Amino acid sequence: MTSDSFIPYGRQSISEDDIESVIKVLRSNYLTQGPIVTQFENALCKQVQADYAVAANSATSALHIACLALGVGPGDTVWTSPNSFIASANCARYCGADVDFVDINPQTYNLCAQSLAKKLETAQVKNKLPKVVIPVHFAGQSCDMRAIKMLADQYGFAIIEDASHAIGGRYQDHPVGSCHYSDITVFSFHPVKIITSAEGGAALTNNRDLAISMQCLVHQGVTRIEQEFSQASPGDWYYEQQTLGFNYRMTELQAALGLSQLTRLDEFVQRRQQILRRYEEGLKDIDLVLPYQAEYASSALHLFPVLLPHIAAQNKGQFFSGLRQSGIGTQVHYIPIHTQPYYQALGFRWGDFPEAEHYYQRTITLPLFPELTEVQQDKVMSCIKGELEKWIK
Ligand SMILES: *Cc1c(COP(=O)(O)O)cnc(C)c1O
Numbered sequence: 001m002t003s004d005s006f007i008p009y010g011r012q013s014i015s016e017d018d019i020e021s022v023i024k025v026l027r028s029n030y031l032t033q034g035p036i037v038t039q040f041e042n043a044l045c046k047q048v049q050a051d052y053a054v055a056a057n058s059a060t061s062a063l064h065i066a067c068l069a070l071g072v073g074p075g076d077t078v079w080t081s082p083n084s085f086i087a088s089a090n091c092a093r094y095c096g097a098d099v100d101f102v103d104i105n106p107q108t109y110n111l112c113a114q115s116l117a118k119k120l121e122t123a124q125v126k127n128k129l130p131k132v133v134i135p136v137h138f139a140g141q142s143c144d145m146r147a148i149k150m151l152a153d154q155y156g157f158a159i160i161e162d163a164s165h166a167i168g169g170r171y172q173d174h175p176v177g178s179c180h181y182s183d184i185t186v187f188s189f190h191p192v193k194i195i196t197s198a199e200g201g202a203a204l205t206n207n208r209d210l211a212i213s214m215q216c217l218v219h220q221g222v223t224r225i226e227q228e229f230s231q232a233s234p235g236d237w238y239y240e241q242q243t244l245g246f247n248y249r250m251t252e253l254q255a256a257l258g259l260s261q262l263t264r265l266d267e268f269v270q271r272r273q274q275i276l277r278r279y280e281e282g283l284k285d286i287d288l289v290l291p292y293q294a295e296y297a298s299s300a301l302h303l304f305p306v307l308l309p310h311i312a313a314q315n316k317g318q319f320f321s322g323l324r325q326s327g328i329g330t331q332v333h334y335i336p337i338h339t340q341p342y343y344q345a346l347g348f349r350w351g352d353f354p355e356a357e358h359y360y361q362r363t364i365t366l367p368l369f370p371e372l373t374e375v376q377q378d379k380v381m382s383c384i385k386g387e388l389e390k391w392i393k
Contacts, residue, residue, distance in 0.1 A: 009329050009330060010303070010368065030252050037252060040262070047262060047265065048178055050206055052210075052211030055250040057248050059087065066160045067097070068095055075097075077131060080133070081102060082356040087164075088134055089337050101337065104356045109363075110137070110138050111133075113148055120151060137166035137176060141291075142166060143161075161184070167194050168300040169269070169300035171297050183207060183210065184203050184210060186203050189202075193302060200258055216245060221246075223240055224239045272302075272368060276301055276368070288306045288388070291303075301368060308362050309388070309392060312388060328380055
C-alpha cells in the first residue's frame with residue numbers, strides 16, 4: 001500500500017503562505033524568544049475572546065503549567081474524562097496529585113455533568129473534593145460548561161478546559177477558549193488537530209495572576225517583570241527565578257506556522273462541517289451511530305467517531321484491519337485512560353467507568369480533515385459499507 005492511496009484519519013493542511021511565514025523566520029534574527037510568539041499569543045486572544053494566552057511547546061506542557069498555576073500538588077485530586085488522550089490525566093500526576101475520572105455521557109461522549117454532580121456529592125461526604133476538574137471537549141464539541149461551572153461554584157473547584165480538539169468551536173454564545181465558564185483553556189497544535197504549529201499548545205485565561213504564573217513556568221520559573229521582583233533590581237540585566245519552572249517555550253518557527261494557520265481556522269472548520277454533512281447524507285441508511293451534534297454547541301469537528309453495530313464491534317480487530325487493508329486510516333479514540341497499565345497500577349480497573357468502556361468497545365474513527373477529497377470520502381464510505389456487510393447478513 002503506497003502512502004498516496006492511504007487515507008489517514010486526520011492530517012495537517014499546509015499552504016504556501018504557511019511555508020513562507022516559516023521561511024521568513026528562518027531568515028530573521030530570532031529562531032526562539034523573538035516577537036512572533038507574542039504575536040501568536042495576541043492573535044489567539046483575539047480569536048477566542050480571552051484576555052491572556054501563554055504559548056507552550058505542546059498542549060501537554062500547557063496542561064502541566066495550568067495545573068501548577070492553580071496550585072495542584074501532592075495531596076490534591078484532579079478529575080477528568082476517561083475518554084481522552086492520556087495527557088489530560090498525566091498533567092495532574094506530574095504535579096504529584098491523584099487522578100480520578102468522571103464517566104461520560106453516552107450521547108455526547110463528553111464528561112457527564114450529572115455523573116459529576118453525583119460524584120461530587122459522595123466526595124464531599126468523604127472530604128475528598130477535587131481541586132481541579134478538566135473537562136475535555138471530545139472530537140471538538142464543547143462539554144456542558146454552564147452545568148460544570150455551576151458545580152464548580154458550589155463545590156469550590158477550578159476548571160481547566162482541555163480544548164485540544166476544539167479551537168474554532170463554540171459553546172452557546174462564546175468561542176471555545178473564551179474561558180467564560182472556566183479558569184484556563186488549553187489548545188493543542190499537533191498536526192492532527194484543527195490548526196498546527198508542528199508541536200505546540202497554549203493556555204488561555206482571563207485571570208492576570210494565572211497568566212503571569214504560567215508565563216513564568218514556561219521560562220524556567222523566571223520573571224523579567226520589575227513589579228514582580230522580590231529584590232531590588234540592580235540593572236536591566238536582572239531577572240529573578242521565583243519558582244521551579246521548565247523550558248516549555250514555543251519557538252518562533254512554531255509560532256509563525258501557528259499564526260499563519262490561525263488565519264485559516266474558519267475555513268478549516270467550515271470544510272470539516274461540509275465533510276460531516278456529506279458523511280451524514282451518505283451513511284444515513286447504514287447501521288452506524290454517527291456523532292451527536294448538540295444544539296448548544298458548534299463543534300470544531302476534530303474527529304469523526306462512529307459506533308459500530310454490536311456484531312461488528314465484537315469483531316472490531318478484524319473490522320479495523322479490514323479497513324486498514326483497504327487503505328483507510330481508521331483509529332480508535334480513546335482507549336479509556338483508567339485501563340492503561342500505568343493507571344491500573346494506581347488501582348483503577350475495567351468496570352470502573354462503564355459508559356466510557358461501552359463506548360470504547362463500539363467506536364471507530366473515520367477520516368475527517370480539510371483536504372479529504374470527495375473521491376476519498378466516497379472510498380471511505382464504500383469500504384465501511386463493505387466491511388459492515390461481512391458481519392451483517
Ligand atoms: C492531543 C491532545 C493532548 C496533547 O496535545 P500535545 O500538543 O500533543 O501535547 C491533550 N489532550 C487531548 C484531549 C488531546 O487530544
